[in-house]
Amino acid sequence: MESAPATTPAWIVDPSGPLRGDVAVRGSKNGITKHLVASMLGRTPSTISNSPDVGDVDITISMLEALGCIVHKDEDRITVDPQPISSSRVPLRFSGMNRIPILMVGPLLHCVGEAFVPLVGGDDIGSRPIDFHVQALEKMGAEIIITDEGLEAKAGQLRGAHIELPYPSVGATETVLMTAVLAKGRTVLDGAATEPEVIELALFLQRMGARIEMRPNRRFIIDGVDELNGAAHRLKGDRIEAFSYLVAGLITGGEVRVHGCTQERLVTAISTLHGMGARFEITDSSVSAWADKLSPAAVETDTHPGFMTDWQSPMVALFTQCDGISVMYETVYENRFTYVPALNKMGAEIEMYNTALGSIDSRFVGSTTPCSVVVRGGSPLKGTEVDVPDIRGGFAYVLAAAAAEGTSTITGTHHLDRGYNQPIENFLELGLNIKRADVATPAEA
Ligand code: EPU
Numbered sequence: 001m002e003s004a005p006a007t008t009p010a011w012i013v014d015p016s017g018p019l020r021g022d023v024a025v026r027g028s029k030n031g032i033t034k035h036l037v038a039s040m041l042g043r044t045p046s047t048i049s050n051s052p053d054v055g056d057v058d059i060t061i062s063m064l065e066a067l068g069c070i071v072h073k074d075e076d077r078i079t080v081d082p083q084p085i086s087s088s089r090v091p092l093r094f095s096g097m098n099r100i101p102i103l104m105v106g107p108l109l110h111c112v113g114e115a116f117v118p119l120v121g122g123d124d125i126g127s128r129p130i131d132f133h134v135q136a137l138e139k140m141g142a143e144i145i146i147t148d149e150g151l152e153a154k155a156g157q158l159r160g161a162h163i164e165l166p167y168p169s170v171g172a173t174e175t176v177l178m179t180a181v182l183a184k185g186r187t188v189l190d191g192a193a194t195e196p197e198v199i200e201l202a203l204f205l206q207r208m209g210a211r212i213e214m215r216p217n218r219r220f221i222i223d224g225v226d227e228l229n230g231a232a233h234r235l236k237g238d239r240i241e242a243f244s245y246l247v248a249g250l251i252t253g254g255e256v257r258v259h260g261c262t263q264e265r266l267v268t269a270i271s272t273l274h275g276m277g278a279r280f281e282i283t284d285s286s287v288s289a290w291a292d293k294l295s296p297a298a299v300e301t302d303t304h305p306g307f308m309t310d311w312q313s314p315m316v317a318l319f320t321q322c323d324g325i326s327v328m329y330e331t332v333y334e335n336r337f338t339y340v341p342a343l344n345k346m347g348a349e350i351e352m353y354n355t356a357l358g359s360i361d362s363r364f365v366g367s368t369t370p371c372s373v374v375v376r377g378g379s380p381l382k383g384t385e386v387d388v389p390d391i392r393g394g395f396a397y398v399l400a401a402a403a404a405e406g407t408s409t410i411t412g413t414h415h416l417d418r419g420y421n422q423p424i425e426n427f428l429e430l431g432l433n434i435k436r437a438d439v440a441t442p443a444e445a
Contacts, residue, residue, distance in 0.1 A: 007438040011416075011424070013401035013408045014433035015383070018254030021430045022286075023245045025260040026052040026076060027235025029419045031197045033060045033100050034174055035204055035233060039080035040069065040107040041182060042208055042230035049077045050235040050260075052421035055414070059097050063104070066091050082111070082230075089116040092149060096120075098418070099171060102133050102151070106179030109142055109155045118150040128333075132172035136163045140183055160185035160224055167363065168193040168218060168303045177202055180222035181210035189220040195304040196265050200236055207231035237261030240310040241420060243269045244395050246289045247314040248430060250278060251321050251403045256430060257281075257288035268307050272299060272315075276322065296324035296377055300358035301332050313339055313396035319375040320348040321403055326375045329358030335369040339393025342386040346400050346408070349376040380405060387442055388412030391419045398423070402432050411442055 027050040037060070039046035051057055053076070061071045061078070068086035072079045088108050090101045095118035108115035120130060130151070134144050137153060139161040145152045160183050165172055173193040178201075180187035192198070202220070206212050208231045211223040242261035249256030250273070263270070263282050270280060270287065278291045296319065301309040309332035319326035320343060330336045340350050352370035356362040362371055383406030388394030394415045401408035413436075416423060427434045 004441045006441060008411050008441040009413055010437055010439040011398065011410045011413050012435050012437050013383070013398060013410065015252075015402055015404055015406070016431055016433045017252065019248050019252045019256060019402060019427075019430040019432055020254040022257045022259060023426045023430065025238045025241045025245070025258060026050050026421045028052070028197055028238035028240065029054050029056050030170075031200055031235050032057055032078075033098070034103060034197065034201045035235065036060050036064060036078065036080055037100060037103045037107060038178055038201060038204055038208070039230065040064070040067075040082045040085060040104070040111060041178065041228050042082055043227055044230035045079050045081040046208070046230035047077060047079045047232045048235060049233070051076045051078050052238065054421055055418035056098050056100070059094065060100050063090050063094055063100065067104075067108070085111045088112040088114045090118060092118050094118050095150065099128075102130050103171065103174055103178065105133070105137060105142070105151065105153050106158075106175055109153060109158060109179070110182045113156070114154040116150055116152050132165055132167070132169050133175045136165075136172060136176050137179060139163055140179055140187070158183040160187040160222070162188045163190070165189070165191035167191070170195050170198055173198050174201055177205060177212070177220065177222065180224060181205050181212070181228060183224040185224055187222040187224070189222065190218060192218045192220050193303060194218060196236065196239065204231060204233050207233065237265065238421070239265040239269070240308070240392070242266055242287070243311045244314045244399070245426065246273070246287065247318050248399055248402060248427070250289055250291055250294065251318050251399050254430075255288055255290035257286050259286045261287070263287060268305055269311055272297065272307055294318070294322040296322045296326035296375075298327040298358070300329040300360055302360060303332065309333055309336060310392050312336060313392045314399055316340070316350065316373060316375060317343065317396040317399040319377050320350070320379065320381065320400065321377060323378040326377055327357050327372065328375070329356060329360070329372045331358070331360045331363065331371070334364040334367050334371065336393075337370050337373055338389040339396055340373060342397060343400055345386065346384050346404055347379050347381045348400070349379050350374070382406050383408040385409045385411070385442065388415045391415045395420065398427070402427075409439055411439065
């Protein structure tokens with residue numbers, strides 16, 4: 001068995017009082033990667049700008065290059081020329097890295113008639129099955145075999161179908177959109193996700209020449225066309241990062257003004273924080289938040305336009321600093337509280353329950369993992385050593401560390417580098433003492 005390296009990268013956080021100032025967010029990790037995949041469908045190159053500088057973009061570019069695409073990255077502009085796509089296989093070395101390979105199946109079937117993608121990865125926040133993707137692709141005519149290594153698919157001409165998703169999955173909706181646009185005939189998709197990043201992708205496909213109608217009640221109607229052209233798009237701002245930086249201001253008693261993510265992407269975050277006593281200044285280009293005192297709240301995560309699951313961990317970190325009892329009920333993923341024990345190690349008082357403490361029926365009946373937490377807020381946090389379990393939980397540690405007394409050492413930061421654009425620079429700009437360092441590898445890492 002290989003022994004762990006003696007040192008590991010870490011972020012060292014020395015709290016420095018209220019965080020104040022301006023942060024500009026770029027396009028979202030969960031938007032850019034899908035636009036890069038959609039670019040595979042064009043006859044001509046596509047250009048996406050306002051790309052974040054995050055690890056998931058580099059991983060996705062490497063996958064596209066492995067398939068034969070020519071990709072140019074120039075600062076925040078990425079151009080993908082899909083014409084030379086020659087391989088149908090996303091190499092095994094990308095196994096477990098992120099959720100993107102499964103989205104490449106439809107485009108690969110259109111480009112080369114077959115596909116192999118390694119098993120999807122991403123954060124360890126539940127079982128994260130791909131059954132909705134597989135069922136939708138099969139309905140459109142793909143033959144699919146799941147092996148130990150990944151998913152093999154082949155198809156002649158894919159055809160439109162009536163697809164009803166059992167749950168409004170973001171990824172499965174994107175699979176259907178990116179497969180139906182070049183399939184023969186009409187696809188009616190019911191139960192679709194309508195997250196802003198999904199709509200942004202649909203609009204990009206329309207810009208490429210796709211015939212997509214958006215109907216009320218989670219329905220898309222897509223009439224397949226013979227070919228699509230490349231298109232250009234400037235990505236909209238990352239609402240997960242934007243919310244997280246607003247919380248960075250609030251949890252430290254400061255005020256952060258976020259640029260680059262518009263109000264409509266944050267509406268439920270703003271109304272929820274508003275209900276807790278936060279005050280806002282909102283303009284066409286920025287949102288800033290501050291509070292004299294925040295009250296506790298009961299929040300449940302949901303699909304758009306509900307309170308998004310990726311806002312859950314920063315909000316729980318904030319709850320730890322609001323006097324009184326708060327509740328968070330997670331309904332999208334079955335295992336998204338893995339970060340809680342480390343917050344408790346920092347001094348938070350959070351109890352986990354596998355009871356649904358909210359109004360939405362649980363989809364994970366019988367699951368032994370907790371779906372709700374109850375937070376007794378107001379306890380002082382102390383700096384400590386914590387290891388990041390997943391990208392969003394990891395950012396909650398940074399927020400808690402900024403509000404704590406004493407130094408925190410945060411390891412497992414590769415999760416954070418996969419999804420946050422220049423976080424160290426942003427926090428330094430807000431006045432936090434934070435730096436990267438190599439530290440002794442924690443025993444359990
Ligand atoms: N689901 C299935 N079967 C499927 C697909 C999904 O049961 O075939 C279930 C999932 O297990 C989950 C629920 O449906 O319980 C929702 O999953 P969804 O497919 O919507 O998630 P995703 O597409 O895998 C994206 C984002 C997530 C974000 C969710 C929800 C990307 C790469 N990831 O995941 O972002 O939380 O939508 O908005 O776009 C993150 O950025 O940290 C992150 C996890």
